[in-house]
Amino acid sequence: MANRARSAGATPEPHVPVYVISVAAELTGLHPQTLRQYDRMGLVSPGRTGGGGRRYSWHDIEQLREIARLTASGIGLEGVRRVLELEREVAALREHAAALADELDRTRAALAQAMSAPERTAVRLPERLPAIRTSAAPGAVVVWRRGQLR
Missing domain, CATH: 1.10.1660.10 (Multidrug-efflux Transporter Regulator; Chain: A; Domain 2)
Known part of the structure; x- marks a missing residue:
């Protein structure tokens, strides 16, 4: 031990x-x-x-x-420098994309919870929340903001 x-x-x-x-x-x-x-x-x-x-x-x-x-x-050393720089950038972008995906998941969960709230609350909330269409491609989200198009 x-x-x-x-x-x-x-x-x-x-x-x-x-x-x-x-x-x-x-x-x-x-x-x-x-x-x-x-x-x-x-x-x-x-x-x-x-x-x-x-x-x-x-x-x-x-x-x-x-x-x-x-x-x-x-690959020459300047090429190596560029490859390493791009690898760092890709890693940062992947981290950012993962954070955005987490935020989207939390937003979807909050919206689902708000929409399943008691009738008096659910009637008022959709006016302030974006509408989400789930019939789009898997993983895609379409958001409409009320009042923007007339």
């Missing part, structure tokens, strides 16, 4: 900078000078110690492996 607790605590979080440059070089198969170059170019940004030494996180190691894979496939 002591070994299990020790091994569970030994794994750092993905973004915690713990690996010195020699370990990062060994884990990625890249030369330490290459890691320094990638740092200078901004392709990877390791953490720093008080004395200025680089400390790489597991996320940095994965990023370096991706850079190595891309360069091995013939």
